[in-house]
Amino acid sequence: MELSKRRFKEDFKRMLTELYSMDVPRSDPAEQYFTLGNLVRSYSARNWSRTNQHYLDRKQKQVYYFSMEFLLGRMLKSNLLNLGILDTVRSGLKELGIDLETVAKVELDPGLGNGGLGRLAACFIDSMATCEIPGHGNGIRFKYGLFKQKFVNGYQVELPENWLQNGNVWEIRRTNMAVTVNFYGKVWLEKCPEGYLIPHYENDSKVLAVPYDSPVIGYRNETVNTLRLWSAEMPPQDESTDYWSYIQQRNRIESISEVLYPDDSNFEGRLLRLKQEYFFVSAGVQSIIRHFRKMNVRMNRLAEKVSIHINDTHPALCVPELMRILLDEEHMDWEHAWNVTVNVMSYTNHTIMSEALEKWPTDMISTLLPRIYQIICEIDRRYAVKMGALYEREIIERTRIIEGGHVKMAHLAIIGSHSINGVAKLHTAILKEKVLHDFFLMYPSRFNNKTNGIAQRRWLMLANEPLRRMIDSKIGSDWESMPTELKMLKAFRNDEATLRDLAEIKRINKERFAAYVQQDMGLTINPDAIFDVQIKRLHAYKRQLLNLLHILSLYFKLKDNPAADIYPRVFIFGAKAAPSYTYAKEIIKLVNSVASLINKDPDIHDKLKIVFVENYGVSLAERIIPAADVSEQISLASKEASGTSNMKLMLNGAVTLATLDGANVEIRDRVGDENIIIFGLKEEEVYEYYHNRSYHSKSYYDNNPVLRRVLDALIDGTIPGIEAEGKDIFNSLVLYGDEYFVLKDFDAYVLAQENIDRLYRDPLKWQRMALINIADAGVFSSDYTVLQYATDIWDVAAKARRV
Template identity: 60%
Template sequence: MTKEEFKQRFTRRLAEKYAMEVKDASANELYQTLGSIMTAAYAEKWQQTWQDYRNQKQKQVYYFSIEFLPGRMLKSNLLNMGWLDTVEEGLAELGIKLEELVKMEPDMALGNGGLGRLASCFMDSIASTALPGNGNGIRYEYGLFKQRFIDGYQVELPDEWLNKGNLWEVRKESKAVNIRFGGNVYLKEDETGELEPVYEGGDIVRAVPYDTGMVGYENDTVNTMRLWSAEIPAEEEDKYRNIDDRRKIENLTSVLYPDDSNEAGRKLRLSQEYFFVSAGIQSIIRHYQKLNEPFEKINQFVGIHINDTHPAMCVAEFMRILVDEEKMPWEKAWDVTVKVMSYTNHTIMAEALEKWPTWMLKDVCPRILQIIEEIDRRFVQEMTGVHPFDLIERTRIIQGDQVHMANLSIIGSHSTNGVAKLHSDLLKAVVLHDFYILYPDRFNNKTNGIAERRWGQLANRQMTKVVDQAIGTSWHKNPEDMRWLMNYQTDQQVLDGLADAKHQNKVRLAEYIEATTGVVVSPAAIFDVQIKRLHAYKRQLLNLMHILKLYFDLKENPALDIHPRVFIFGAKAAPSYHYAKSVIKVINETANMINRDPAINDKLKIVFLENYNVSLAEIIIPAADVSEQISLASKEASGTSNMKLMLNGAVTIATLDGANIEIRDAVGDDNIAIFGLTEEEVYRYYDEQNYVASDVYNSDPVLKKVVDAFVDGSIPNIYSEGQEIYDSLLKYNDEFFVLRDFKAYCIAQHAIDTAYKDRQRWKKISLINTANAGRFSADYTVKKYADDIWQIEPVFAHVTERGAQHGTYLL
């Protein structure tokens, strides 16, 4: 497609769609026009991809995730289609700025953080490596929530992202399925003497899929992300005549993570989990039936991946359909179920390993509870006499009145993986050690990765130009080729080019900060960034305490030789997570205090940007000088912001946690700032139970002054929040060892300051980080999943006749 061809098509489509010329159209109308051209262009490839999978009977994987966090898709799709430069230049000649159209697209914020963004990075990479894979999740009417700060407090507003529709999705009403909730289920013998379930009462919900094309990077592959919406079936309309009754159904797909601080919220969340699991499994089974293959062979054609424990009911729902509807003997059904299912564990935090009361499952999905009870009974029977009784009791699915969803996921699948080497080792050695004894061959590691096209080529086009000029463009498809940048560690032109790109990105972020917060920051300062969920284990509090130390140091000695620094936070706290919301309040009040203090002479600034999401990350990450990865060692499964920031040349200050260890191994000890307890030391404290926070506090006057600031009036307007934080550290003995790591963190931060002042050294460190980021591409991660777990291969391994059209999108 030439630029002139695009311009002609664009103006013609605008006239067809809106009967107007470019000069009369709004930005949204122009955006809709461009989007319609793009979707029409990849629709044929989308259909062809699906036909290839079907005709070749290609094994496909279905990635079940309660979160997907794609962000805006316009520029990503343009890049992957190979249209980005042509379209941008063509629009410019029509007097249109592409960035103005990008702003019209709502941020598709159907996730909370790393889990959802990982799922979307995987969707991009699965398509870009031509692998047969699909996403399965929920089409939430509202995103997580829109975060606003009022008097320093987080306030949650509805994120009405669907107000203007979603041009990327296609409603597939013909593919809708019914899902049964509640009622009573009992078993009776049929005419052959087999037991079959009999359902009494309950509700039927219609699940309607909305499909979004996942466009592969410059190839012919367009996979599918299928998100389900809840509707009232036509035959059930009479049951839902009033608004409240109708809303109960619609609420199923209304919001991500309903408030789980009350019983109604927890029940709704469980219902959401069964809703998208049942809808997805039914859809898969319906597709498989068209292949005319026996169900005993389904694992040769279908893989189902359980992303964290939210879709754990995949195991039971798959069994339900095989046993109840396809009349397979239990033993055969269980054998193929285990072969089909695989599971990724994303946490070692006990509270994040989901557990549900048996009575709640009985209320929501009674037949699923019966099947889980039978799985559990047979598991105990199989293990009895082989393993010790106490080991069996610790690993069974139902313990007391609680159903352990991680246990169901592990027992019901052939693979359990962690997401960083340390995390996987801890799963085997500590968190899931009992299961490792039972199933040692099922455990493996798959270190997370990121879609480097979005986080490099799209988010940081200035850096991309410099890298392309130095080493060529092969890294766009083979990210490990970024290693060639290591040959330019002493090339002043490349070092200065990367530094200039960083400065341009910092200017852009500074302009955004001033426009949205009114705070003026200097691009010459160190931009120190911590962007992730607000959670105690991620230790935003430790970051804040170091800022307070610097502030007190500057108050005592205004001439203190530190390089000016801007501390940038982006984070949402779960609506019911009171402590995390208190941390937000204290950060914001500290920011007010420091930013308005003329005695500091602009050497310190704090900016907490509202409503952190993918689009905001794309502005922050390219501008970051320092990447804060300071969770307590052993708590972060992997992290992926660490990889995105590393790619963009930020220098990491980190504990030896999650993938930080692998980043250190990649860049070397001299190009990362490591501090703090190791996971062995953390577990030693746990074993010996000899950590006394008050002793650390009393032995360090600098630390004591900082901690006292939360309650002695040093920081205005935080009376109750400051007390809550103070108590968490001393009264409740500092669960995440913030006080213990404080001094080491301050030393590491001083090393960062010293390194930054040596501009030549800093430029080299930054280049080394970028050069070694290629290994963390999600392309490589999904290939490892494909080879080791899913046993799928690229469709091009079978389909070669399309090679002549490879990577072309025709108007």
């Protein structure tokens, strides 16, 4: 949008007066933030309204992206950037005596996600608006989100993080668009004279789903899509309702949208999670159908106008919910309803991990969602009959939706969708060849790959403004809209002035992060050291343990010989563990205990430091990623579906240290073997071990003195305060099979780290590697990813972009 500095300052002062009845000198940062947020939303309002009306008038096909998580990050600067007024607003505020960065820090990170899944969803809706794809997000307005992580004596403690405590300036409550979601009760079907079945509900429980809409602003265009998040509320009650019964029922209902991923270690927690999944699915699908009816298009043409995307298995109930509406409300016959449903639905698989391939007890679903369970049973029955005529019984039984007293949500999503995609070439190959091989044999044309991507606007243009300015000075600004234009940077790979500029920018970012660590943690770190970064969800397969074992080996090397030639390192961790994931929480305790040991040891002379940031999230990532020298992507090959931190870090000039897992394979293919550090088992070797059952972890402990010393430190008192945790971790690695081959890959990892030590000592060579990583990162923009979805899966029009 066009906005002069003068007009902005006038608008800001007027809005401040209207909201708070005060002038600028008397206002505080919170008042300034909410004033600016309201002003920005007002700037986008006309385009938001026009976008929605344009879609309706043209009866345009629209995409609805259903995701349990949307890890958005702070939206103020992102919205200013996308509107094209960031510099104008920053300069205008400065003239008013206000610092934009101070104002931006008032905004709390929306706690609506846990990791890559939610951040991908946030990047996708941003990219859909930027590429002018008619696409919207659909999720839950969690009051407390995930949890606020605190370290107490090294242990993770989960605290509520009420990101809504001061309100959300971006959202609009749409009470008039609320819908009712039904739970429990009994359902019986009556055949009417016209031939269709009418469901009758008895003793069901109703929940009011109220939508809160936020604008999703495209980058420098006029498209503003919608993120719709649903809040669970008490439906209207009659005057005879008992007060205390009302309060109890209201608390039960509101708990549905209170906490992301409630503790699933007990029945009540699992039941609440299932309620959440159906709640936002039913509310979202009902809302879509209501909007579709405004088009005056026959319901059997729904797939021509609507695409519903199932992001992981959490929204898999979209399939039976749409069937319920088509059967019970639109009175379609089964075959027509099923054909419409399959053509509307598409599904992204994000994992091969068995615990993440959701399944729910049949008695839980039948009790909580009786009509939905009836429909799932019928989908399963018809599937077995139809496919049983074509395939052997063993394949049919392996692929049934209902099996062993459970409903398999991935199977439901696959059978009920016209497209199933993986999120990296290796991941998709594993799905086809191993994890979902039976389904691939049945539905080969449904399977496809869409490698994940990231929004370069947030992860470079906002998070690393010094680098953005340098790139603009070298190749112009076309890359900001066409990220693959970053490849033009390769023309400067041998230009020493450019490489020195890149080193200076990295130094600035490292100093910035070091200042944060000093202020927030009271820990001094050396910006001249290698900043070695592993930031991701804490899970055993991501192998933070492998990183830590290497750190311990360096520590012992320095203890034996303080003069050992080790380039100074700062190891940076950021990770949350699921509250019920005991082993991951033990690893957090171990990392913190080792950090305390090393950081306080004067013999180390600051050659090693460990920084484990609390409450890792988007805003902390924006501090860490521009400062990173090394990107740790060390999951066991075949376990990480894609990864997106690998892409964010390479975009900011970090050199990737990786196994050939997930999108690391494609990063290697882009940058070449000389610009990435690869180590460890390959996917086929991992599966060979699985097949032969020939891996014996204890032999590595017995035969490797360095590794044995490191592992013994977990149980011999070397590391204070980890008696129980150290024993559990030691046993898991040495005695109980080492599920993720940490000990097998240890030596290869140590050699890879030694290679990094050597490479970093040649500054020009290192910066050349960094520059090539930046230049090749453009292809991993989420803009290109969603354009592929739009063309290959959703069949919707989008703005043309060069790849």
